[in-house]
Amino acid sequence: MDLATIIGLVAAFGLMLAAILQGGSLVIFIDVASILVVVGGTIGTVLTHFPLGDVLGAFGVARNAFFHKAQSPIDIIEKLISFAGKARKEGILSLQSVMGEIDDEFFLKGLQMAVDGQEPDALKDMLEKEIEYVIERHDKGADIFATIAAYAPAMGMIGTLIGLVQMLQNMSDPSSIGPAMAVALLTTFYGAVIANVLANPISGKLKLRSASEVLNKILVTEGMKAILEGENPRLMEQRLHAFVSPKERQSNFG
Secondary structure (H helix, E strand, O other), X not given: OOHHHHHHHHHHHHHHHHHHHHHOOHHHHOOHHHHHHHHHHHHHHHHHHOOHHHHHHHHHHOHHHHOOOOOOHHHHHHHXXXXXXXXXXXXXXXXXXXXXXXXXXXXXXXXXXXHOOOOHHHHHHHHHHHHHHHHHHHHHHHHHHHHHHHHHHHHHHHHHHHHHHHHHOOOOOHHHHHHHHHHHHHHHHHHHHHHHHHHHHHHHHHHHHHHXXXXXXXXXXXXXXXXXXXXXXXXXXXXXXXXXXXXXOOOOOO
């Protein structure tokens, strides 16, 4: 579970709740009609914008914002260097014995292709093609949440306008104007919360997760190609370290 995401959401909603309770009851911030306008309208516009399958898939991708097992690029580099040394000493088929150490499907696929005798350039091309599909899938999920963030405030404003029109139709009772205005503004509040507390942050977190995952896959691709080419592990390490920041680099060769 991603602790930062949980802490962020709890802090955001907790502080808003505390501010609401300081000024009155939580009940006055609950209006079913306003919720239906904002939530229903946002879902409807997003479904108009994207195919149903893409929208449903985006909520599956969104799990990466809450449940994500981060894999360090340095750990991947260390494994690749170890495998490179083993392959040089014992042959590429010796990598069959280390497959049980890998729980990443992409890494395992690269190892299997290497053991099966795939040519270096062909292996790289196939793995890079898979990376392209991963980027496309993740970008689509992040874009859908960014679109939700764009439409939710707009639907909130539409709900506010609906409420104002209804209020102006009943100006004969001045005592009803205040409560009616409050209800009208709730739709703007709901839209702002959905956009800025949920959708935009999730979109941003998905982009960061995607970048991290793609980096790891690129390391695997470059590393497996180098192993197949019989590159010196020391040179291979130097090349892979170019993908990470200097402070993260840890050499296996002193």
